[in-house]
Amino acid sequence: MQFDSFKDFLDMGGYAFYVWLSYGVTFGCLATLITLSIKQKRKVLIEIAKKITREQRLKETRGNNRESKT
Numbered sequence: 001m002q003f004d005s006f007k008d009f010l011d012m013g014g015y016a017f018y019v020w021l022s023y024g025v026t027f028g029c030l031a032t033l034i035t036l037s038i039k040q041k042r043k044v045l046i047e048i049a050k051k052i053t054r055e056q057r058l059k060e061t062r063g064n065n066r067e068s069k070t
Contacts, residue, residue, distance in 0.1 A: 003009040012019045 010016060
């Protein structure tokens with residue numbers, strides 16, 4: 001291992017602030033991206049389900065209108 005102790009590892013040769021800040025920003029961005037993607041997927045699936053039910057109601061209404069005319 002390149003570091004003599006765990007404290008040296010955390011210190012990163014005097015560059016700990018920059019190293020750990022870059023890790024934090026990277027993982028924060030990834031977490032945000034994953035969260036927003038999951039929320040967007042849920043919205044899209046809900047909209048698709050609403051559209052399908054709306055189309056089914058329209059088909060039923062059209063079918064009922066045709067039956068009542070005959």
